[in-house]
Amino acid sequence: MGIRSLGGLLAAKAPWVKVFWVCLFTMGFPGFSTAQEISFIKDVAPILKENCFACHGAKNPKGKLDMTRYESLRHGGTKDDPIATGKPDESYLIDVLKATDKTRMPPKESGDPLPKEKIKVLEAWIKQGAKLDKGLTAKTDLMKELRLRWKSPPAPEKYAFPVAVTALAFSPDAKKIVAGGHHEITVWDVESGKLEKRIRTRARRSMAFQFLPDGKLAVAGGRPGEEGDVRVYQIQGTGKMVNGVAMLDGVDDPKVMVKQVLENEDEVLCLALSADGKKLAAGGCDRLLYVWDISSGVENAKLEQSIENHADWVFSAGFSPDGKLLASSSRDKTAKVWSLATKESLATFPDHQNPVNGVAFKADNKTCYSAGDDRQIRLFGLEGDRAGKQVRVAGNHGGAILKLAANAKANLLVTSGTDNLVKSWNAESGAALKSFPGLTDHVLSVAVSQDGNLVAGGAWNGEVIIWKAADAAVVKKLAVSPGQQLTSK
Numbered sequence: 001m002g003i004r005s006l007g008g009l010l011a012a013k014a015p016w017v018k019v020f021w022v023c024l025f026t027m028g029f030p031g032f033s034t035a036q037e038i039s040f041i042k043d044v045a046p047i048l049k050e051n052c053f054a055c056h057g058a059k060n061p062k063g064k065l066d067m068t069r070y071e072s073l074r075h076g077g078t079k080d081d082p083i084a085t086g087k088p089d090e091s092y093l094i095d096v097l098k099a100t101d102k103t104r105m106p107p108k109e110s111g112d113p114l115p116k117e118k119i120k121v122l123e124a125w126i127k128q129g130a131k132l133d134k135g136l137t138a139k140t141d142l143m144k145e146l147r148l149r150w151k152s153p154p155a156p157e158k159y160a161f162p163v164a165v166t167a168l169a170f171s172p173d174a175k176k177i178v179a180g181g182h183h184e185i186t187v188w189d190v191e192s193g194k195l196e197k198r199i200r201t202r203a204r205r206s207m208a209f210q211f212l213p214d215g216k217l218a219v220a221g222g223r224p225g226e227e228g229d230v231r232v233y234q235i236q237g238t239g240k241m242v243n244g245v246a247m248l249d250g251v252d253d254p255k256v257m258v259k260q261v262l263e264n265e266d267e268v269l270c271l272a273l274s275a276d277g278k279k280l281a282a283g284g285c286d287r288l289l290y291v292w293d294i295s296s297g298v299e300n301a302k303l304e305q306s307i308e309n310h311a312d313w314v315f316s317a318g319f320s321p322d323g324k325l326l327a328s329s330s331r332d333k334t335a336k337v338w339s340l341a342t343k344e345s346l347a348t349f350p351d352h353q354n355p356v357n358g359v360a361f362k363a364d365n366k367t368c369y370s371a372g373d374d375r376q377i378r379l380f381g382l383e384g385d386r387a388g389k390q391v392r393v394a395g396n397h398g399g400a401i402l403k404l405a406a407n408a409k410a411n412l413l414v415t416s417g418t419d420n421l422v423k424s425w426n427a428e429s430g431a432a433l434k435s436f437p438g439l440t441d442h443v444l445s446v447a448v449s450q451d452g453n454l455v456a457g458g459a460w461n462g463e464v465i466i467w468k469a470a471d472a473a474v475v476k477k478l479a480v481s482p483g484q485q486l487t488s489k
């Protein structure tokens, strides 16, 4: 696999994309005829979003033409309204789509012309009066409206191919392991290795799991480039049994999906919980870190801060043991520490000189571990002369380090990488403890049980191994894409 970084892995299209394209292709515009009533929001807006919003969005639109609202589309940019109502042949919008010179949209350097069938949809809509659907106003935010109307597909009964395990967690009692799937979360029994539950999710994939003090599961994820969210699930319920597996509906059943904490325009990538369980943090592709007070239950989560401290995607976050500081790491090649009390940046650590994929505080509240694409686990200081300075290199992997998880109670750090390995470290001394072998692909997710006895890694090829932390003995090996088998025992 040529992709060597977490950013690359995230940006790479999952195999499922193939399926979507096949579906779209076979659906095409089958019964389309110009006599048919064209809906702006159902037929036209998706074409504009897919092909034009990237340059004609709300922020710095090209040609000053913002197409993300009907009003601004009709207002025009540097030129007048690009639509002549009822007259596609006189509409500048259609002219640029059909143009063969440099006025063509999308511009030649950005790809192929818009397919003829799609131009016909736009022409028919203009001919029918360029109307807005009932219930929408000219000011409706089309990105948001399309997101609201989007329906998540059911998870496949059997996966046609394995999906990457981008999120992994042990249940608080360490008896179950929870894995991220395709539009679902799956729950497996650690001892028997049996699939017990499938919880449908709106998100195409989960990027981070965090069990909350009351046993509910917070999940960050989304659809890359489309939307992101943090949702909280009650996964204790039983649900409908199908072939011995409990099916829970985390999309439409409010008893399962109990709270949405965050809604975003791109994926949310990480979560963190303070040691006292009173604060939840999240970060992702919008570069921000969000901190909620959940001391009176996640249902009453109150957003306390949204922190803009990074120049690129936030890959990881972690609270200091005393709950006063928040560390984060980013594709912007830094790890940073933010003071929640004074609302200012305390330290920026630049030494990785590569995307930083994981952070975790040491018990002293004064130093932080960070790890990233440069293969190193580094310890840096926060205070005085040591602020943002390296204390030492604590260890390394034979490839980019993709995840770093900490269990403060067990004094354990766990890392995973593109060298297909999971490794554990003494969080106090930084000493190398164990190397956990057996996975045969990049390890995208790691988990440590709350009692510190079990460690797990989830790989790009859909496989998970659970080991004993003490001696790296394999407890269980699983293929967590339902219907898929292990490639090796």
Ligand code: HEC
Binding pocket: 048, 051, 052, 053, 054, 055, 056, 062, 063, 064, 065, 076, 077, 078, 079, 080, 082, 092, 093, 096, 097, 105, 106, 107, 110, 114
């Ligand atoms: C890769 C970026 C890009 C994409 C994608 C793109 N455009 Fe443009 N568009 C531009 C730029 C740049 C200009 C300004 C050109 C100029 O001023 O000479 C522009 C200008 C326009 C204008 C004229 C606006 C005005 O009032 O000056 C229209 C109409 C337009 N685009 C329509 C579209 C449509 C429809 C799509 C989607 C099918 C689209 N564009 C996709 C970059 C893009």
